[in-house]
Amino acid sequence: MAGPGPTIQIPRWIQLVGLPVLLVLAFLFARTVGHVLFLFLTASVIAFTLNPLVRDLTRVKVPRALSVLVVYAIFAAAVVALLIAIGAVAFDQARNAAGRIDDYVTVEDSGTGQTAAEVDIDGLQAWLDDHGLEQVQVREQFTKWVDSLSAGEISGYAQDAISFAQGAAFSVVLLLFSLILVVVISIYMLLDMQRLEQSIDSRFPPHGGPPLTQQIEGAVWGYLKGQAILSTVIGSSAGVGMYILGVTGLVEGADQYALLFGLWTAFIEVIPYIGPWLSAVPPVIYALFVDPVGVIWVGVLFLIIYQVEGHIVVPNVMANALRLHPLLVIFGLLAGGELYGIAGVLVALPTMAGLRAIWEFFRARVRFERWDQGGPDVPVEVELESPRVEPPRAASTSG
Incomplete structure (x- = not known):
């Protein structure tokens, strides 16, 4: 086992003056070269993710x-295949769901002359009237809203959204230069990772633990594995739950789009705290159009999923993955979103996991001079006066 490495002590005057100046300069630097910094952070996450495979x-x-070429080729092929598979399923089921919602709201039954939505709204209005809630006029509000729509307009909106998304996919070509830079930077990092590891170890030998690069890899991999397990479990639960609701007739047609809802839930789970709430939005909107009463069942389903996630999955899976205070996690997400949008949110947590590993590495090697310690004893020459002796008083004589 390696012995303790060198320890650096930061004097108090540097803590008082140097560190604040360094933080201000770092902030100004990040603000000036923000896009470049984001590219390097993204490349670093990729490099530290793939480096264990390269090392093997x-x-x-x-x-x-x-090794770098083989690992990167497999990684790129896996990412492309995953995006194509998810995109094909998502576009197909989204188009079908849009058509179903359109029929539900606008197509009238030949026998009753009402749409399926109007029948359900009438049933809901009757239930409200029976329970003393006549002032809630759901039927009147719904009729006004439907009258403002023309047949096929909802489907047209959905088709426009899908066309826009497809057009946006082609606009990704405009980001090709940035992607190439990320690939090139990460490849150089992978090629020089061993040299970087040796350089750091020569200056800061491990204190009985793995090198700094391997600690960063462990932190990033821990987060990625934990997030993959979390997304798989919660996404599968949402998909299976929506399938059961559809098969049992509690939410009409939900079983046909269970895969779409499951994929959406798994993807949005990447965003902590906010993601679980956003995951319920598409299923609730679908149920609201297709079967308004089914919104209750969808809400119950996702409430159960939230409870399982918060009390079972997250404490057991993600507790050891990040080891960060929730406020730091929220700050990182907000900062990443403010600086770089959705991409910044996705990169924020693995970056913070790596920064935590760096902090723990140097915390064992850097010491701050304590402020509660007194200064050194300084000898001071003091001249003491000898005590004064008062002369005796003369005896008084009486006349």
Whole structure:
């Protein structure tokens, strides 16, 4: 086991003057080169994610350059295949769901002359009237809203949204330069990771633990594995739950789009705290159009999922993944979103996990001079006067 490495002590005057100045300069630097910094952060997350796989290949005598090429090719192929598969399913089911909602609101039954939505609204209005809630005129408000729509308008809106999304997919080409930069930077990081590790270890030998680069890898991989398990469990639960609601007839047609809702839930779970609430929005909107009473069942389903997530999955899966205070997590998410949008939110937590590993590494090697310690004893020469002796008083004589 390696012995303790060198320890650096930060004097109090540097803490008082140097550290605040350093923080201000770091903030100004990040603000000036924000986009470049984001590219390097993204590349760093990718590099530290793939480096363990590269290291495993080098252990079986595969040259490091070839190992980087093989691992990166597999990684890129997996990402592209996943995006194509999810995109195909999402577009297909979203188009079908939009058509179903359109029929529910605008297509009238030949026998009754009412749409399925009007029948359900009449039933809801009758239930409200029977329970003394006549002042809630759901039927009147719904009729006004439907009259403002023309047949096929909802589907047209949905088709416009899908066309916009497809057009936006082609606009990704405009980001090709940034993506190429991220790839090139991460490849250089992977090629030089071993040299970086040796350089850090030569200056800060491990205190009986793994090198700094491996600690960062462990933190990033811990977060990614925990997030993958969390997204899989919660997404599967949402998909299976919506399928059961559809099969049992509690939410009409929900079983046909259960995969879409499950994929959405799994994806949005990447955003902590906010993601679980956003995951219920599409199922609730769908149920609101197709079967308003089914909104209650959808709400119950996601309430159960939230309870399982908060009390079982997150404490057991994510507790050891981040090891960060919730306020720091919220700050990181808000800062990432403010600076770089959705991409910043996705990169924020693995970046904070890596920063936590860096902090723990240097905390064992850097000491701050304590402020509650007194200064050194300074000898001071003091001249003491000898005590004065008062002369005796003369005896008084009486006349």
